[in-house]
Amino acid sequence: MKPTKKVLGAEEFFQTKIKLENELIRLEELERDSKNCITNMVQLSETLIQISQTNESPYFLQRSKRLSIEIHKFQIKNEYKQKEFDSLFHILDKIKSEDKIEFLDSALKNRITRIAQHIVEKKRTPITSQNLKGKLVFICYVLEGVNFLIPKKSYRILRDIPAFKKQLKIGEKSVPLFPGPGFVLMEEGEKKQKNVILMKDSSKKEHGFYFDELKEDWAVSKTSLEGLLEKDSTNGQVLGKIKRKGKLYHLVKI
Structure with missing residues (x-):
């Protein structure tokens, strides 16, 4: 006996429902993963700031702080539009590995400055x-x-x-x-x-x-x-x- 049209319709309905449920599960997993990614991004941006401060590099510190601000906006808005990604990639593009010599320059300059200040303070008449x-x-x-x-x-x-x-x-x-x-x-x-x-x-x-x-x-x-x-x-x-x-x-x- 062939299944009736209603039986076939019911099967299609529940098969479609299962597909939708699977998509919802997949979306839930993606949402959870995206939140974890953003949390990691926040932590990594804070690490960049700490490293810049430790190395006394205003060049990288300024960019790292700007990056951190944009990531926090990203987190608060909870919107993942193209303009948000473009803004983050734009800042990251400005932080070039070729500029890492600036870390050394800043550290050296600050060390020289501290030594010079120490010498000047010794010479000052109170x-x-x-x-x-x-x-x-x-x-x-x-x-x-x-x-x-x-x-x-x-x-x-x-x-x-x-x-x-x-x-x-x-x-x-x-x-x-x-x-x-x-x-x-x-x-x-x-x-x-x-x-x-x-x-x-x-x-x-x-x-x-x-x-x-x-x-x-x-x-x-x-x-x-x-x-x-x-x-x-x-x-x-x-x-x-x-x-x-x-x-x-x-x-x-x-």
Whole structure:
């Protein structure tokens, strides 16, 4: 007896259902594998950052951080469109094995710099209370290649603060931060961290100053300062600028 049309239709239906179920199982496995791949990519990008930091290579560190940001976006969006792949491959293409000599160059440069700084520090004459008589003392620091001076007071340093915020919340207090947002233009999604000098003004209110590096303190007489200072009204917190040994220093008030 031949199977009826309904019987044949039922068999086809359930065979098709089994095929669909198999495809679903395959998709589930692919999804699980893709998540594992992305987790591995995140870990590997963090390893690239650590190696770049250990080798003190800003060239590779910048690219590794950019790559890490894009991979995190990839992970958060959970979208695997072609443009996401193109963005990642574009960054990876910029990290060329031919440039590995840069690791050695950076390590050598940093070592030479440290040795030179050590020699300079040995030669420096420490500022003592005797040679400070009648002089104003300023903290000298560098931020993004720009030199700043602030009157020296008792201060403390905060490390790894998100860069260029308008203010910093410490407990219940909001501490204003100089120079604040807009000092450096950053790409979308780019994150930077800086150190902050924290000190109190005459009214005991705290102020924060972003910095990359502290330099040797300045000691100068009030008369000399007035003669050197070129007043600047473009920023309410900057009193003016001083040119010394071919470099500009911006005097910040507190």
